Amino acid sequence: MDSAPWSDPPVTYVPSTVTRSAKIVVAGGFGVGKTTLIGSVSEVKPLRMEEPITQASVGVDDLRGTPEKTTTTVAMDFGRIHMAGGRLALYLFGLPGQARFQPLWEDLTEGALGCLVLADTRDLDASHDALGLLESCGVPYAVAINAFPDAPSYPEAELREALALDPGTPLTVCDARDRTSSLHALITLTEYLSERRSAALLESRR
């Protein structure tokens, strides 16, 4: 499995090839793998704001799918990567999963070019709140199913229906622990954002 480059010598500076940058948000329910994905792709040591899960979360935060999870994001995750031949830097902001953090979601989503929504087929409903927020604030998004080994797989049409996705919304599958796979999910999102931008430009010239 590919690991993040910062586990070797840390890369701290934005490469001189970068000419454009974008803020990207990573959203989705509790335990879907947001912190894991940002950690696997980031070139800089990710900033994590994790706190231990305590007794207070019993019956509130659902740990059935991820019994080994011992901490939870209480503010945000932050990471950075560059892509598109080194020209584009993405600043990744991971949201906390629980809907009780909604005011924070709204703040962190401000100014984002787009969002990657992670979902787990064992609990697709857990990503509904994040999808609802993105719809209401008009942030374009792509969805990636983070494939846990014991999670059921469904035909794409059923997943789209369960998540109420528009036909044009990209839907892909990833393993959040794997750098190449996570990068692929982010590339799917950035290609979609770039197509939308080109279409909007064409429309404005008509």
Ligand SMILES: Nc1nc2c(ncn2[C@@H]2O[C@H](COP(=O)(O)OP(=O)(O)O)[C@@H](O)[C@H]2O)c(=O)[nH]1
């Ligand atoms: N098997 C498997 N475990 C994963 C995967 N992604 C995350 N995990 C584990 O699932 C737990 C929850 O992941 P985390 O990134 O903290 O979820 P978050 O709440 O969305 O930030 C952690 O213990 C991860 O190690 C995955 O793709 N496969």
Ligand SMILES: [Mg+2]
């Ligand atoms: Mg997290």
